[in-house]
Amino acid sequence: QSVLTQPPSVSGAPGQRVTISCTGSSSNIGAGYDVHWYQQLPGTAPKLLISGNNNRPSGVPDRFSGSRSGTSASLAITGLQAEDEADYYCQSYDRRLSGSVFGTGTKVTVL
């Protein structure tokens, strides 16, 4: 029963652009708390992809970008590649729960 909602799956052909939404509320994203994104390849630990809404850590390709507006955030992947096939999670802070919260997760499939 996560407080951040993501679409269960998105798909696209190689080279296409896909976006993943992360919908929250006035107690988390809407309250101004930052959103972070993680990529989890099968059988591995999550890896930080985007921090502070739109910052890419060193080594993350610029094909990945993030944004936040109102009570939602989005992750965009441009120039989709086969290696991008993974699960993606958003994360923020919720002041009502007084703790971090994760999104429900989205599986990206490269057709």
Place this chain on the structure above:
Amino acid sequence: AQLVQSGAEVKRPGASVKVACKASGYTFTAFYIHWVRQAPGQGLEWMGWINPDSGATNFAQKFQGRVTLTWDTSISTAYMELSRLRSDDTAVYYCARGPQSRHSAEWYNWLDPWGQGTLVTVSS
């Protein structure tokens, strides 16, 4: 920076499990340590954090009273102990480095890096 966790565990219902998370490559007390779990085929679930500098801890409501977070600064290791185990506690448990200890926990709270995960299986 790197976090290395202890090995897989198999426990009976009602028992306790203690997972270790050894940090290297940075000053252990300078950053929060968070714990996150992932049940088989499910999403990520935040459990709680410790601030090794101040000694403060915080837990998700559902784990209150069942989880204990401790640490040993001398060996740069954090521990997560979960008691009264049930079958639905079967999951991979991750530790991850959070924000700098000098910050309030709700800001700059991305998690990086993560440990490799510890599979805890609860079965009779």
